[in-house]
Structures are given as structure tokens and as C-alpha cells.
Amino acid sequence: MSKKQKKNLVRIIISSALMIVLHFIEINGFARFVFYMIPYLIIGYDILIKAFKGIKNRQAFDESLLMAIATIGAIALALYSKGDYTEAIAVMLFYQIGEWFQSYAVGKSRKNISELMDIRPDYANLINNNGQTEKVSPDDVEVGSVILVQPGEKIPIDGVIVEGKSNLNTTALTGESLPKEVTIGDDVISGCVNISGVIKIKTSKEFSESTVSKILDLVENASSRKSKSEDFITKFARIYTPVVVLSAVMLAMVPPVFLILSGSEPLWGNWIYRALTFLVISCPCALVISIPLSFFAGIGGASKEGILIKGSNYLETLSLAKTVVFDKTGTLTKGVFQVAAIHPEKIDENSLLHLAAHVERYSTHPIANSLRDAYPNEADDCKVTDAEEIAGCGIKALVNGDTVYVGNSKLMDSIGAKWSNCSSAGTIIHVAVNGVYAGHIVISDVIKPVSKKAISMLKKCGITKTVMLTGDSKDTAEKVAEDVGIDIVYPELLPADKVSEIERIINGRKSEKEKVVFVGDGINDAPVLSRADIGIAMGAMGSDAAIEAADVVLMDDNPIKIAKAIKISRKCLRIVHQNICFAIGIKVICLILGAFGIANMWLAIFADVGVMILAILNAVRALFVKNL
């Protein structure tokens, strides 16, 4: 609680206590008025002062002014009739209770959400020229310095490990609970917590350019991009108060005049009372607070799950997603090539792989890497000599005296080996020993094990169309699409084609409201990310271009998070709509009841404060997204 909140709470308690005491004491006449004014002034003096300032600044629709008019008016009516001041004071009291609760709840959620993103490192252990460590502010660490990170400390700056190994907890960044093993030479990003060993890191960025700063900046500024719902409420609030105040004036004047004209009692007191009831309901606070609070909570909850949403407006658009377009490589697939199948002829699988891995021993081609990775004992005592690269075809080498050719079908043709075709999608590597065909190995990009589940989750949550764009061949693309359950595939696209394909999809949709989401890994697809209604970059840790171009950033590369992000956005928007309908609805009902004299001021203030409290509590619900 802040100082102001404490002070106001004390005022609320004292004033309530006085009201209770006064209720049991019998005082009459002017003394009664004086005694009742004590709790009124205790609870309302600041409102009265603000109201006075409102008059001075010509703010006719200042809430404090309206509240002051309502309560002073009610006191005047009471003075004039039976002397029941309780109502006026209660209105002020409950108004203040409402304000207090709002301030407390908002302060609390501000704190909660900033704790969720508690990744800001307070210091760095810089190793100076003498080899000693000193604690400095992360801002003061220059690029290329070496810092020490003890177990339990946060990594303050992005860099490369130069000494030690450890496990890192990346939960705060990615929502992933499994620790990540790191050792010398590995890139580490700031914001991770070092769990087990002492590590030394050579920094590769300044603090302000490091991941942790970028993320904090992104999250803190997210709710500044306002959604349509917020704009609506702001506009609504701007006209709501004047309309209600004008209606109040009309209500106080028109019916009595009409009654006089028709020859009956004008009942001034009666109508003025009803008009004052209107003023009590004229504050749009419940509405205005609950909407940004819902978005703030939604964005906060999502970032806890490793989903960074760059603005309330994107959260809103995401909730309307109907089509999800995927980039293939790195998004649905791992983006690394692995041996997918081995089809030997004459020799067994293991020896085929063995030969191929040996021939590729000295090559740095990505395919060579995957072949060597697939055969763990590559560096055994076999003799590999005379390796020779045949450009565009493959490699030839002597393995234990045998001439082994490893390469594509062109290579096989050139040496006259009779190769057989393969039905598997991917890159086919043929092997021939001493001019005789020995079989082939299929290398392909591996589908992420969770991709299939991710697509089915998307379909379950109402995505009607899933599309895949890829530069790969038709066969490979269709195979992947079939395996994971994608509806439509556009293969063999150049990066520029992807943009026009997205535009075709956007132009071809039935209505503006069916939003198109594009998911990519941020490499080469920045233009597509920005062209789609919502661009989601995944596994974008450290990729500045992707963080820049995307509207939503997934910190890890798990496609399941896409469905999760959509679910979070839907939940948040549901809450926003509930709050808008609920708050406006209750206010309108109270206004109608008040106009007919059914609702008195008590009901009006209860409705007002009650709606606000319920709307705030409902808004905070947007924070809980773990089990969506």
C-alpha cells in the first residue's frame, strides 16, 4: 500500500466509524447537521477541493465536481426535509471506497505483472584486468568484457561462455521448465538463471542491446498500442458523462415544469433527487479502468508463458484469427537435416552409413554434417585417403582401399553405377563402391514432434484454414503437410513469392474479420511477418529482425504456443467484452430505474462501486493463462 492509500483507508475507517456512532445518537436540529458534517468532510474534503478546482479550470464534467454536486445537493434536500444526511455521506463514502479499491487493485496488478517479468539483472560481476571480480551495473559493461556468473545469479548480458559449464533455467524467458545444458563456446542470452556451475561469459552485446533489455522494453510498452476496445471506451467515456449530466439537468427541470403546466404539484425535491442520482452514476470509471487492466493482465500472463505480444491491438486481432499460415523450415520442422532413411543394396544399413560418413569426413557441407552425426563412431581407425570433391556431384575417397563414391544421381551416372530411385521425400545421397551401386541414404528436414499436435490444437480452437508456404520441392512439402495435418500447401516459393501468396490469402478471405496469421522463424521472412494481419516469430531469441518485424514473438520454437497465444487472446477479449457489456448494462439499468424513482442513491452508488470492483476482479482473471 502506498502512503496515499494508507491515508485514504484511515479516512474511510474513521468516517465509517463516526457514521455508525452517529446512527445510535439522537441529536436534532442544527447540531445534527454539524455533527453529520464531520464524517462528510473527513471523507470528502479532497473531492470538494478538487471540485472547486474543476470550477476554476472550467471542467464542467469533472468527476469530483459531479460527486460534490450530488452529495451537497442531497444534503441540502435533507436539510430542507427530514434531516437524513446518511445517504449523502454514504454516497461519498462508497465513492471513496471504490476509488481506494481501484487504486489498490491496479497497484497490485502492476506489481504482480512486473514480478512475472522479473528478469532485470541488478548487477554484473565484471572480471577486471587484475583477474578480480567487481560488481558493476550491467550498463557499464563493455562489449567483449568477461563476466562471471555464479549459480543462482541471472545472466545479465548476452555473450559466449569462455569457461565452465552449467545448466540454465530459461523459464522466465521461454516458459520452458526443462533446464538447458551449456558449456564453453555456447551462446547464452541474458535473463536466464544460472543453476549449477560457475561460468565465465565474454559479452557480445551491450546491456541495452541484450535480450533482456529488449524483452523488458517490449513488454513495458506493449499496452501503449491501444486496442479498438480501448478506443471505444475512451470515446464512450468522453460522451457518457456529458450525456448523463445533461439528462440529469433535464430530469430536474422538465418534469416539474410539465407538472406545473398541467396544474399539479411540481414535486421539485423529488425530481432533483432523481437528477442527483444520475450524477452519482455519471462516472465512467468502472468501464475505463477494466479494459486496459484486462489487456495488461492478458499480455502479462502471456509473457509468463514465453509469448510476447507487442500490443493490446495485436491481442485483439489475434483473437479473430481464422487462418494460420506457416513457414515450413524452422517452424514446423526443426530446420536441421538428419538421416531419415537408409536403403542399402547388397550391404547392410550400418555399413552403408559407415562408408558414407567416412567419405564425408573432411567435408563441411551441411549434408556431410548430418551424415557424420548419424554415424557416431565416425572417427574409428578406418583409413580414409584421397578424398576428392567433385563439384556439384559429390565426393570420392579411398576407404580401406576401396573407391567409394558418395553423391547425387549425376555422380552415379558419370561412373556408370546403376542407381535406383527412391520414393521418400528429401535429399537422396547415393553410394557406390568400386563402381558398383551400394544403396542410398535419405536426408531430410525433421518434423518437430509437436507440430502435429500444434495443428490439431489450432483446429480445435476454431482455426478453419491452415496453410504452409515453403521453398522446398512439391514432394517434400506435401509429405510434411500430410504428416502434420496442414490443409493447403504452396511449395517451391521464393521469399518474394511468399509475400504475394500471403496477400492472395488476405484478399481472398470472406470478411475483414477473419484475420490471417503468419508464423515464421524470423529468418528471411520479415516482409511476410509484417504483411500478415498478425506476424508470429518463433524461436526468435536474439534475432533482432524478427523481434522488430513480428507482432507476437514466441521465445522458444514450440509451435504449440501458437494455439496457446490464440487461446489467451480469446480469453482476454472475452473478459473485455464481458466487462463492457456488464458495466454499460448495469449503468443503463440504474439510470432507467433512477429516472422512474425506483433506484435511490444508495442503489446507485452500490451499483457504481460494485460494478467497478467486479469488473476489476474479472479483468485480473486475464492473468491466469497457465492451464489454457
Next chain:
Amino acid sequence: MKKSYKIYVDCANCANKMEAAANKTRGVKSAVVNFMTLKMNVEFEDGFEPKEVMQEVKKNCKKVEDDCDILF
């Protein structure tokens, strides 16, 4: 030029009023007030000194909501 300022204000509607007031100030191209993070992001028009403009912004904000503050 764009700058971000820390603000103090108690109610969400007052924050909206501040935003409207700031936007009406001479030299301000656009202003966005974020009630949840208590920040005001101001984009200034060319040729205006942010400090001077902010003084006006603060004055205008005080008019619509007395109980507010902008740190600059």
C-alpha cells in the same frame, strides 16, 4: 522526436483526459498515455524543444486533472 515520461495519476479516466490534453498542446505531434505502466509517450513536432513543450503539457494536464504529475 519521441520521448517517454513517467507520470502519476490515480484514475484511468483521468489518464485518458491527460492524453487528450497533451494531444491538444502545441508542439505535440501525438501523445499516448499508458495508465497501466504510468507512462506518457510523446512525439514532438519538428522544431520544438521537448522541455518547453512538456511544461505546457503539464500545465494543460493539471487543468483537466489536478491530481497528476509528469516527471521530466
